[in-house]
Amino acid sequence: MVPSGDPPAAQRAARGDVVVLGGGLVGAACAWRLTQRGHRVALVDPDPGGGSSRAAAGMLAPVNELRTGEDDLLALCLLAAAGFADFAAAVTSTSGLPTGYRECGTLAVALDAGDRARLSQIRSAQQSLGLEVEGLTGRECRVLEPLLDPGVCGGSLIRHDHQVDPRELFSALWTAGQRAGVEHVPQLGEVLVQDGCATGVRLADGTVRRADLVVLATGAAAGQGRVRPVKGQILRLRMPKGEHVLQRTVRGLVRDREVYLVPRENGELVVGATSEDRGFDERVTAGAVYELLRDAQALVPAVTELELVETMARCRPGSPDNLPLIGFGEVEGLLLATGHHRNGVLLAAVTAEAVATLASGGTPSPEIAACSPKRFQKAAEGE
Amino acid sequence: MVPSGDPPAAQRAARGDVVVLGGGLVGAACAWRLTQRGHRVALVDPDPGGGSSRAAAGMLAPVNELRTGEDDLLALCLLAAAGFADFAAAVTSTSGLPTGYRECGTLAVALDAGDRARLSQIRSAQQSLGLEVEGLTGRECRVLEPLLDPGVCGGSLIRHDHQVDPRELFSALWTAGQRAGVEHVPQLGEVLVQDGCATGVRLADGTVRRADLVVLATGAAAGQGRVRPVKGQILRLRMPKGEHVLQRTVRGLVRDREVYLVPRENGELVVGATSEDRGFDERVTAGAVYELLRDAQALVPAVTELELVETMARCRPGSPDNLPLIGFGEVEGLLLATGHHRNGVLLAAVTAEAVATLASGGTPSPEIAACSPKRFQKAAEGE
Numbered sequence: 001m002v003p004s005g006d007p008p009a010a011q012r013a014a015r016g017d018v019v020v021l022g023g024g025l026v027g028a029a030c031a032w033r034l035t036q037r038g039h040r041v042a043l044v045d046p047d048p049g050g051g052s053s054r055a056a057a058g059m060l061a062p063v064n065e066l067r068t069g070e071d072d073l074l075a076l077c078l079l080a081a082a083g084f085a086d087f088a089a090a091v092t093s094t095s096g097l098p099t100g101y102r103e104c105g106t107l108a109v110a111l112d113a114g115d116r117a118r119l120s121q122i123r124s125a126q127q128s129l130g131l132e133v134e135g136l137t138g139r140e141c142r143v144l145e146p147l148l149d150p151g152v153c154g155g156s157l158i159r160h161d162h163q164v165d166p167r168e169l170f171s172a173l174w175t176a177g178q179r180a181g182v183e184h185v186p187q188l189g190e191v192l193v194q195d196g197c198a199t200g201v202r203l204a205d206g207t208v209r210r211a212d213l214v215v216l217a218t219g220a221a222a223g224q225g226r227v228r229p230v231k232g233q234i235l236r237l238r239m240p241k242g243e244h245v246l247q248r249t250v251r252g253l254v255r256d257r258e259v260y261l262v263p264r265e266n267g268e269l270v271v272g273a274t275s276e277d278r279g280f281d282e283r284v285t286a287g288a289v290y291e292l293l294r295d296a297q298a299l300v301p302a303v304t305e306l307e308l309v310e311t312m313a314r315c316r317p318g319s320p321d322n323l324p325l326i327g328f329g330e331v332e333g334l335l336l337a338t339g340h341h342r343n344g345v346l347l348a349a350v351t352a353e354a355v356a357t358l359a360s361g362g363t364p365s366p367e368i369a370a371c372s373p374k375r376f377q378k379a380a381e382g383e
Numbered sequence: 384m385v386p387s388g389d390p391p392a393a394q395r396a397a398r399g400d401v402v403v404l405g406g407g408l409v410g411a412a413c414a415w416r417l418t419q420r421g422h423r424v425a426l427v428d429p430d431p432g433g434g435s436s437r438a439a440a441g442m443l444a445p446v447n448e449l450r451t452g453e454d455d456l457l458a459l460c461l462l463a464a465a466g467f468a469d470f471a472a473a474v475t476s477t478s479g480l481p482t483g484y485r486e487c488g489t490l491a492v493a494l495d496a497g498d499r500a501r502l503s504q505i506r507s508a509q510q511s512l513g514l515e516v517e518g519l520t521g522r523e524c525r526v527l528e529p530l531l532d533p534g535v536c537g538g539s540l541i542r543h544d545h546q547v548d549p550r551e552l553f554s555a556l557w558t559a560g561q562r563a564g565v566e567h568v569p570q571l572g573e574v575l576v577q578d579g580c581a582t583g584v585r586l587a588d589g590t591v592r593r594a595d596l597v598v599l600a601t602g603a604a605a606g607q608g609r610v611r612p613v614k615g616q617i618l619r620l621r622m623p624k625g626e627h628v629l630q631r632t633v634r635g636l637v638r639d640r641e642v643y644l645v646p647r648e649n650g651e652l653v654v655g656a657t658s659e660d661r662g663f664d665e666r667v668t669a670g671a672v673y674e675l676l677r678d679a680q681a682l683v684p685a686v687t688e689l690e691l692v693e694t695m696a697r698c699r700p701g702s703p704d705n706l707p708l709i710g711f712g713e714v715e716g717l718l719l720a721t722g723h724h725r726n727g728v729l730l731a732a733v734t735a736e737a738v739a740t741l742a743s744g745g746t747p748s749p750e751i752a753a754c755s756p757k758r759f760q761k762a763a764e765g766e
Contacts, residue, residue, distance in 0.1 A: 237669055286620055286676050287687030293673040304670030311691060 027217030100165025399595030483548025
């Protein structure tokens, strides 16, 4: 849907024209923020919100997503988590729509003795970084979540890893952007580079949208030699009205495999997700659905009786160090906002904030500076 | 879609008006045949072909579906199977559309020693009735179907249990009916009974379609005190082009559970099906999908890599003795054509033939006479 009128005159050209290529959560957030800062913004995407944003479970989980040695990512995710409630409130305030943001915390559980040992190691690592995590017995886990399998033998309670509904958040963010004056161009496009400088976007119909700045937010399709697709398959189940099988996000170690269950207030239960390095591939496979259901049922037997509403596969944008790529790279006039891997929902707001700051020549926070795409340039030069 | 014109004048009213209530395979076949015999026919269904016909795998399997003591059903199914090729050819000839009828035979296999013993018993029972069934070793099964699991330890080859694609068959049959002059009324309806006699159908919009005869072909929704819904959940996978994992229908006993895999020439692989007596319920459940995938993978490990395209649940119309209800019952002017349980696709043609014969006062074959709804009346009186 292309709005028929131009954005409000007051916003035009004061700070230059921007084309945002890619309308997932990150692109939509960037477009909204840039418009608020006085840019005239066009967002190019044939199917806004239809990529990995649509598949995402919406866990806001700096603690649970932490992997050893990813200190920069942890700092960025903690920053994002701290500001998420305000971001969600701002989106709702502008759009009049809910985001499904829910401060429910997360319970990580272990199914067998090996899983318990691994969870305990993870908890020690988390605590050594000063993160708030409580160890629980199996019984204590079942007090919190009575429908957990009797075999669950231990857990970690992470009170500050919350959730949002990425589909609701997207709808609200999209409406906020439209109200602020973002123009939607419903086409595929590619960055137009002339003399080493991005000058706009060439659309699928052959026309060119010129811009002073191009923001690349096409997720796993960004390429740029650094971003690779990491396939995720995910299921959506439905809980009966008034009979929610879980109260909070539950992440499980099930005989050394990982699975998570994210219950929404509207009755949706998201079960995910695979993580497959096999190129760009959005096919749902029998084997992945089987394994997700098997492991979810092992943790919560009542899952067996739930309706299976949807299966989906999308590709996350993975980067070499799991940190996103936010900032200017080798091409002048091209701002990258991709590579968010498993944290795209959580990081959409801080990414948009940083993109708006960089677009007007400002200096981003140290957490964002660590995400500069130029870090790989240095690494390559040092080889 | 209501055709704007009336049926050809030559066909009108010569033999009276018929309303067929229910437009699945059985209803559509009845409407077509009745029109061919000179009746003016209206078919009432808001979603033709959207019920159990859409879910059905399309196995034409008198031998494999045989259960002990169901001699009348066997006779009926053998009659139907013998005539199916001609029926499919007639539908294609009138409609110009394919039906997916495929004379590929069926391989029944056993996974463990217990399954092999049970399959051997079943084979003996089949052979004692004069049916053509060959016993095979596990190795012989894998010569026919190389992607069977190495654990498959025995099998039965049933050369004359074939398949059709119920969705293609329905489209072709629907087109044939439309060309013959069947009028489609896209509404829900219920039989209108006055003084113990069916006089037409009351439509959802409140209007009444009068008829000299009403044919009740609403499948599991038929009710009538005799038909119960038997829920079936079924999956559709997609095989890669040119890499069909199976050549023929494979039915398996997997640790005492049954599963089947029906490969189509277009690359579809149907995996089914549950059989659940739990009232009218079309929800796909996590547990059923999990079990179907588990058992299908146990027989054919390559299933793991296939795309899962569709999950579906519909209700078969079960009868007390698994024989369909074909013929007049307690209400004058009401011809029943329901209760086909697991054999609706196979029996659609013979049912339609019988309905057309009964509608014009003829006497049906003994195989059809055994399906008279009056058999329950007698049983009830004898209580």
